[in-house]
Amino acid sequence: MSYQALYRVWRPQRFDDMVGQQVVTRTLKNAIITHQISHAYLFAGPRGTGKTSAAKIFAKAVNCHYSQDGEPCNECDTCKAITNGQLNDVIEIDAASNNGVEEIRDIRDKAKYAPTQAEYKVYIIDEVHMLSTGAFNALLKTLEEPPANVIFILATTEPHKIPLTIISRVQRFDFRRISATDSFERMKSILDQKKVEYDEKALWVIANAAEGGMRDALSILDQVLSFSDNQVKLDDALLVTGSVTKQLLKKYFLEVCQNQSAPALETMKEILGEGKDGQRFIEDLISFIRDVLLYQEAPKLIKVESTGLKDEDFAELSKAASSTTLYRMIDDLNNIQMEMRFTTHPDVYLEVLTVKLSQPVLEQKSTNEAPQVQAGGAKQAEIDKLQAQVQALQQTVKELRKNGEVVNKTVRNSPQSVKEQPRVKSRKIQINLHKVYPVLAAATRQDLIKIKDLWEDMLNMLSVPQRSLLHVSQPVAASPDGIIVAFDYAFLFQQATDDAALIRAMEEGLQRLSGDERRVVFVPKDQWPRIRQEYIQSHGLGKGSQATHLANKEQSAPANAKSPVQEDEAAEEPPSQEPQSGVQKDLVATAQELFGSDIVKVENN
Known part of the structure; x- marks a missing residue:
């Protein structure tokens, strides 16, 4: 017989053999024991967590005449036939390649017939989320009014793609990710039965790299066995998974925390030079910092032997950086990980990341304490220098504010204008009175009324951003050849004054509507009374x-x-x-x- 992969040879044949799904297996066993078997089930969860295996075990258990405590005997003809895939009454369908309406209609028609050998006819539809909308509609009627002695088991990794009308007619079981500890114990049991030598640290590397999938863990273990001539060594496991040794991670972490960017870059190049994957390096570093953070908060939460380090190492690492620094590092790593997905030069991103992580940052211990440099190696002289710069900047701001108040007092002298001060003062407001006064000289009420009647039509001729800018403005004076528009806020007045395209668009729009050419002039609303008063006095x-x-x-x-x-x-x-x-x-x-x-x-x- 040809060689079979580990995940096929060691596939669970009983509920008790399943790893990390105690809640699901206990519920299914109790349903079989009490004969409370539903007509349809939905097994949802990540890949490699045992959904299809649980479906086959359930099919054997409900049809086994010698089952005990809800477990199949795996010795009778029915159990053996189901295990070998030779029982006609247990049909396994891959919805990814049979997702059409015709296939589901065929299932619906055949489901009406009674089982020939077993007590229940069981349909296992894997990756059911791949069915088309028409196929789901065809399956819906069968699930709503199922034939007797027929059980449907739907398995999927993406339950959110399944219509709610289907989910409401099935019993849903959520399979959770398998912990690294459970994967480690399972691989250890398999290797002990195979009588293969292994390094436990290598098994921990494989368990962490599997990311919660038992099938993935066994596939990686199969690769390591093939690579190392039927042995499991730490170096081989690191090489196959692309992971980084804990000692290199520790060295890199300490160099970054001590603001030693040059040595950290050398360590990073050493890691990549060994053929390590950049994405895997980021993931390992995030997991490493997470372990350090948990050790700072609650050492009992960390299983030290599973990390490949010792208590002394964690004691040193936890003192190297504060929790705030660790949070920042994790955020930076997540951002870089997203950016590296579509690049062909991960080393560039990793070099930038290394320099960024090595930079000292200002952290604040409490609201009553002055900012201090928390990164290692900062001196008190540097802190004093920074504080002096902050004080100088604060003094400059005070002087600018004082000067701004003097300017505002000379510009705005009416009580109404004081109440309507603009909230934002970006720069000194400049009004071109040489354009305002000619309009005032020839302004009439008739022209102003005419402009107000055309105002809405003119706004509709502008673009959306231009209309939004003029939303807080209104015409206050008009002459046969000019118009004065007042803005409620000074900073919007300044923005409109600098927008030549807006002025040109307004003048063209008014010309089309009225037939006359008019120059458009802007003024702040709070300064309009002063401008008008000065014009009256000067003339x-x-x-x-x-x-x-x-x-x-x-x-x-x-x-x-x-x-x-x-x-x-x-x-x-x-x-x-x-x-x-x-x-x-x-x-x-x-x-x-x-x-x-x-x-x-x-x-x-």
Whole structure:
């Protein structure tokens, strides 16, 4: 007979032979003993954890006439036929290659017939998540109304891909990953029965490399036996699995913790020079740091003999770095591991990782303590230097804030503007008054109303980012050839001012809608009252001279059109406390003539 792999030769034939699935095996055995057998089961779990083996053992146990305590005898003809795959009533199907509707319909039609040799006809569908949607629908009816003496066992590694309508009609058993200890004991038992010499440290390396799969562990063990001429040695196990020796990991870890990047790089090159896999090196290092971290918190949680190190080694390693440093190292390792998946030059990533891990970091022991350099080798002089730099930066910030307050006081002098200070001050705000004043000189209420009517249509012509920027703005003045837009926040005003594309898009949109070319000027909303007031004062629009300006300016404007500058100025001017002079009377008469006597209100106190 040809050679068979270990995982086939030592496949469990009884529930008690299964490793690490005590809850599942006990439940299935009790169901057989009490004759509470369901018509459908779902075995879900990672690869190599015993799902298909448990399905075959269950098929033997329910059909064995000599079963004891829910275990098959493995001696009767039925048990032997099922073990050899020769019983017609136990059908094993690979859903990966038989995932169509026709295959499932064939199963559904044949399931109606009674079993020929055994008491139960058992269908074992492996990798059931590979079935198509139509196949699942065809299987659903059979699971909902199953024929008598028929049992379906569905096995999968990805239960989330199975429809909920299927899961709700089966009993689900979750197979967990097999621990390294259970894998170690199982391999040790097999090698003892085979009378093969082995090194226990090599078995621990294989158990950790299997990552919870018993079949993977036996496959690796098979490779090591073939490589080392029917022996299991530590060096051979490390070479086959691509793992790194614990002593090299310890050396690398200590060099990194002591900020010795050059020696750490040499150690890393030595590791890769031995043919070690980069991904495996990252995984081994994460596991190594995890053991050190657990030893710091609770030494009893670590089974020292399974790590390949001694208590003295862990005592030294736990003092080399704080828990915060270990957390940071694990995070960096996880990030590098993700980036290395698609690269053909892992050594570059590992070199960068080594230098990064070797860099000292600032850690804070408590909220009341000053930052201190926790990495080994830092001197008090370096700490004092850093603190001096921090103090200098803080003083600079204070001076900048003080200067900023002085500038803001000179710019914003009204109570309303003080309340509406911008929350973000990125830099000094600059307003181009040479563009604002010409618009104010020719601004009319009629133009402003026209722009406000076209505002929403103009916004719809802009891109989404541009519309979002103008969401907190509104037109405050307009003339036949210009428009002033005020922003609620100063930092958005500055961003819009620097955006030439936005200004060009607004001007083009307004030209299309109105037919007139208008320049767009931006101002901060909190500074708009000051700008308007300064314009009025600088152009002689205050008090007595206002009537003259109104008469001159409104000659070209409609009788009922009012400038926004004039309207705002009139609204902000308090009622006069003195009897009206001749000039004031002229002003009132002119205002009534321009705006109508029903709008102008004169009060004398």
